[in-house]
Amino acid sequence: MNLLNNAFFLTPELITILVIDLVIAVILLSAVRYLAGLWMGVNTKDELAHKDNYAFGISMAGSVAGVGIVLTGSITGEAANSYVTEAVGVLSYGVLGIILIKLGRIIHDKVALNEVNKKAEIKRENIAVAIVDAAATIATAIVIRAVLLWVEGLDGYTVIAVLSGFIVAQTLLVVVTRIRENMYAKANQGDSLQEALQGGQVALALRHSGHLISTALVVKAASYFLIYEPTAIVSNLIGWLVISLIMAVVMFVIGRIAKHILLLGINVAEEIDQQDNIGLAAIEMALMITIALMLGALMV
Structure with missing residues (x-):
């Protein structure tokens, strides 16, 4: 799995595989810019260079990071049966990852942040909304990568398994958003978290982003409890969801305790x-991600 464990053992075949993987990765990452422009209905050059739309840049950065994360799950560094097999495998997983990231964005827009016109907000340079958009994209990518590393081979069962993991991730991200909305309303006399994000509150965006990414990390950690069985997709899906929910609750409890002590x-x-x-929000974001990473490390 580790191509560069020892550079002295690189063979011409492995070097060729590396070149194939990197070329495909660069092509897919480059395509992200144009896909981002199509999704937003804008000229990326105008938004990034002429208008200096930082919000669009942050949103696009989330897409680039997301695709990159997914690609690390498809590029193994091992010699495939042939160069064509390697290229097809990496390209297939990469394209599937891009499609699921886009689908995840749609679900996040229509279900999680259903009161926010994300495209309009990013066009009008709302950095808070862009930060949450990027975080949701990265969270989705983290889970997709986890599934790609969990499954074996490339067939119909693999695709179903990836879709199952994607469903689990999106379900939990929506649940987390609703929980954060309720907590925000209780602490602020019924005010709306989504309205606050529309108002451009960056601190709220950072804190919420920390919860989204940390949730994705515990979903990833839940995969360590499951053994990939191509014919047991339903049981895997249910098991993954239940374990993820339990770990998310554990993370939340530990996070609250740690936050009270730290702050x-x-x-x-x-x-x-x-x-x-923004400073305190960044600390809470870092704290939640750190706890999620530690829980994941304990599961390995």
């Missing part, structure tokens, strides 16, 4: 929700 004496809700304290 003792600070009214975090008031600072982030009402004063848009």
Whole structure:
């Protein structure tokens, strides 16, 4: 699995495989720019260079990172049966990843942030909405990568398994969004989290992004409990969802305890929700991601 464990053992065949993988990766990553323009209905050059639309840049950066993360799950560094097999495998997984990332964006727009016109907000340079958009894309990519590393081979069962993991991820991201909305409303006299994001509150966006990415990381960690069985997709899907929910609850509890200890004496809700304290939001984001990573490390 590790092509570069020892550079002295690189063979012409492995070097060729590396070149094939990298060429396909560069092509797919380059395509992200044009796909982002099509999705937004804008000229990417105008948005990035002439209008200096930072929000569009952040959103596009999430797409680039997402595709890159997915590709790390399809590029193994091992010699395939043939160069054509290697190219087809990497390209197929890469294209599937791009499609699922796009589908994940649609689900996030229509279900999770159903009160926000994401395209319009990003066009009007709403950085808060762009940050959440990028985080949701990265979260989706993390789970897709986990599934690609979990499955074996490339066939119909593999595609079903990837779709199953994708469904689990999107379900949990929507659940997390609803929970965060309820918590925000209770702490702010019924105010709407989505309206606050539309208002451009970057601190809220950072904190919410931390919860989205950390949720994806525990979904990834849940895969360590499951053994890939091509004919047991339904049981795998249910098991993955249940384990992910349990781990998400554990992460949330540990996160609250750690936050109270780390930020003792600070009214975090008031600072982030009402004063848009980006520094504290960044700390909470880092804390949640760190806890998720530690839970994942314990599962390996």
